[in-house]
Amino acid sequence: MQQQETQKYSGILVYGSHNDEGPSEGMLELLGEAGRLQRQMDRPCRVHALLIGDDVQRFAPELGWNGADEVICIEGEAYRDYRPDLYIDALEAAIEQVKPEIALILATVQGSEMASSAAVRLRTGLAAHCVELRFDQDAYVQVVPAFAGKILGDIYCPDTRPQMATIKKGMFERAEVDSRRTCRVRMLEVVNSRAFDPIRLISSVRDQKTEDVDIGSAEVVIGGGLGIGSKEHWEQLEQLASLFHGAVGCTRPALDQGWTEREDSMIGTSGAVIHPALYMSIGISGAAHHTCGIKDPKLHIAINRDPHAAIFATADIGVAEEWDTILPLLIDRLAQRKEA
Amino acid sequence: MKIIVCIKQVPDTNEVRINKETGTLIRQGVPSIINPDDMHAIEQALRIKDSREDVHVTILCMGPPQADVAIREAYAMGADKAILLSDRVFAGSDTWATATILAAAIRHIGEYDIILCGRQAIDGDTAQVGPEVAEFLGLPQVTYVQGLEITGSTVVVTRATEDGYMVIESPMPVLLTAIKDLNEPRYPRMKAIYAAYEEGEHIAFWTNADIQADLSQIGVKNSPTNVKKSFVPERSRTSVELTGAPAEMAGELIKRLAAMDSVKIIGRDAT
Numbered sequence: 001m002q003q004q005e006t007q008k009y010s011g012i013l014v015y016g017s018h019n020d021e022g023p024s025e026g027m028l029e030l031l032g033e034a035g036r037l038q039r040q041m042d043r044p045c046r047v048h049a050l051l052i053g054d055d056v057q058r059f060a061p062e063l064g065w066n067g068a069d070e071v072i073c074i075e076g077e078a079y080r081d082y083r084p085d086l087y088i089d090a091l092e093a094a095i096e097q098v099k100p101e102i103a104l105i106l107a108t109v110q111g112s113e114m115a116s117s118a119a120v121r122l123r124t125g126l127a128a129h130c131v132e133l134r135f136d137q138d139a140y141v142q143v144v145p146a147f148a149g150k151i152l153g154d155i156y157c158p159d160t161r162p163q164m165a166t167i168k169k170g171m172f173e174r175a176e177v178d179s180r181r182t183c184r185v186r187m188l189e190v191v192n193s194r195a196f197d198p199i200r201l202i203s204s205v206r207d208q209k210t211e212d213v214d215i216g217s218a219e220v221v222i223g224g225g226l227g228i229g230s231k232e233h234w235e236q237l238e239q240l241a242s243l244f245h246g247a248v249g250c251t252r253p254a255l256d257q258g259w260t261e262r263e264d265s266m267i268g269t270s271g272a273v274i275h276p277a278l279y280m281s282i283g284i285s286g287a288a289h290h291t292c293g294i295k296d297p298k299l300h301i302a303i304n305r306d307p308h309a310a311i312f313a314t315a316d317i318g319v320a321e322e323w324d325t326i327l328p329l330l331i332d333r334l335a336q337r338k339e340a
Numbered sequence: 341m342k343i344i345v346c347i348k349q350v351p352d353t354n355e356v357r358i359n360k361e362t363g364t365l366i367r368q369g370v371p372s373i374i375n376p377d378d379m380h381a382i383e384q385a386l387r388i389k390d391s392r393e394d395v396h397v398t399i400l401c402m403g404p405p406q407a408d409v410a411i412r413e414a415y416a417m418g419a420d421k422a423i424l425l426s427d428r429v430f431a432g433s434d435t436w437a438t439a440t441i442l443a444a445a446i447r448h449i450g451e452y453d454i455i456l457c458g459r460q461a462i463d464g465d466t467a468q469v470g471p472e473v474a475e476f477l478g479l480p481q482v483t484y485v486q487g488l489e490i491t492g493s494t495v496v497v498t499r500a501t502e503d504g505y506m507v508i509e510s511p512m513p514v515l516l517t518a519i520k521d522l523n524e525p526r527y528p529r530m531k532a533i534y535a536a537y538e539e540g541e542h543i544a545f546w547t548n549a550d551i552q553a554d555l556s557q558i559g560v561k562n563s564p565t566n567v568k569k570s571f572v573p574e575r576s577r578t579s580v581e582l583t584g585a586p587a588e589m590a591g592e593l594i595k596r597l598a599a600m601d602s603v604k605i606i607g608r609d610a611t
Contacts, residue, residue: 082506084481109501113483116435116471125436125564128466146464146570148353151363153570160564196480198494198511206504219602245606264502269465277602289353292573299600300577301593307581317596318581319589329590337598337607 026169064183149292170273220246227283286311377458416528432560439472
């Protein structure tokens, strides 16, 4: 690899996502992680947050409260909806401007393709779906999963900058909000040299928001797998979850069976990462695809009739029993309780 | 219309076992398959071929010599030509270098209107190679494609998003990455399986001598990222196994739940 002058790069650039109300939880989590990395560095390092969209400058203060030292805004009507060509140009331009040594990009559908393309243009390395970031002496290490999380690898990017990573929502913790913190705002104009004119967005449809609790931020998650057995049985999971105002998650096989339609409730490598206080896995065997989406629950209770199921190795409390002998009892008794 | 489908042969993740001491894969006895998302890319190319007269589908796969099984299978599904890119100088390439090689091969093929890839491979799950190939070739790209229509000189593509979908129109040539919802892949035809194992121009084996990828940009030495070591994640917790009658176990669980500060039992009346 051609060596770049790596010492010319400094700071951390964070790119996440936002909606009409503000930056996403995932973006704030990346800022939290950027702050942790910043504190580990023995050289000056600023955290830059990037916003791309229409009228996004108004979100800058919130990014500051969550750890950004500077917010870079690329805004205008052209950015109202996502367009790969324009957004990739924007990310590239921001990186060229800031020259960060580290870039953290939220692994959304958009973020993943933007990061890949930008890495090619910037001739630098990109580590996918990192689960841990750290310094080993002076070297920056990005830990990535392979084979659905069955193994992890330490990725180094020694000769080129920025060292880029994509990270899934739910992987890291956000910093404590400090509303006295202020940040600089820098507006950036981008010349779209590579935009493909005829690309156009015909329509954009958002699924109707359900009243359900978001699985990524729920304190209590009830997960169901193939062992549940039918759509009728699945309702018991919903009942149990409602007693905690919790969310129901599923494994890929359960989703494929059609017991739930909520694809966004799938937990694991190709789905959501959860970090609840309480996770109850029910009828789940514990394949790595699934378990690598469970991030440090305070308590993990596993119920599975197979005493040798892999899920028990990741659980705090194991119940090797038919789930339908336990769950009705649990629902019944919990329903009678009320928070004191 | 010329379509190129990029595929990868991968170990079936469900069957993969790991050597816990060395943190490496036990390859022995693990079946190799065409990466699942790539199967949807192949199928979509074949559907376009079924729907019009002028379509030529080329399968392109980078991998070790034994990945010939993958290109033969893809050919037998109904492609016109299948190419295996195999060379020791490719070994150890990361996604950046892999995309460099694939882009060189695609340039060598020359003509193309649509390049289809799977969204991501089940071994690394990176979802990077498709977008990177598009970038090296200077093509527009749409990832996470769940629907596709060709209208004159453009494609109208439905792409999945986290909370819905977008419909995007793009000129050709274009690179698209396929997801599971796009279609249901077909099975290879018996007659075509035999043909896939016959010698001829339809099954080609290329090395770097054919595609002339820049040697200073590929392989393990020239990849921007490298893996220093791999290891098995430490997940084991000290777990307690409950025993006894179901009612006792339920009681014990409730005791544990009630003791948690961050878990609120709101009960039925409150919902």
